[in-house]
């Protein structure tokens with residue numbers, strides 16, 4: 001594999017992944033630097049990045065980020081993916097990943113669930129998404145145990161949350 005030049009912001013992100021501070025029951029789904037962070041769009045319809053990208057070579061085993069039940073295995077717009085619903089009600093999504101588990105299967109944190117494929121970005125990486133219902137949250141905050149704890153209800157007049165955004169469809 002040829003060397004990859006990272007953007008200027010990468011060193012700090014590399015540091016995040018190099019010294020992971022995980023909540024007790026969570027696991028990095030693949031080991032590698034976070035090469036793209038969560039960027040909720042300013043508006044529902046605008047561009048953003050509804051998850052984080054963790055660099056790892058295609059063929060790498062992907063593990064469950066937390067214990068839960070596999071609730072989706074399939075292909076969306078040509079991209080193989082799977083989802084795990086956790087006890088908290090939050091849902092993690094993994095793509096492009098060919099599942100080695102089946103819908104309904106119960107998995108532990110750190111248990112192998114699939115094999116990473118190429119194609120999400122120029123550099124091979126896992127796209128990890130985190131959802132509460134149809135709202136996308138920041139998986140990095142969740143993985144590191146910061147800020148996103150028990151489910152909290154947003155005030156009725158909240159239009160745009162800094163952490164999440166209403167979302168209708170899969171996207172990069």
Ligand SMILES: [Zn+2]
Nearest residue numbers: 052053127172
């Ligand atoms: Zn991504």
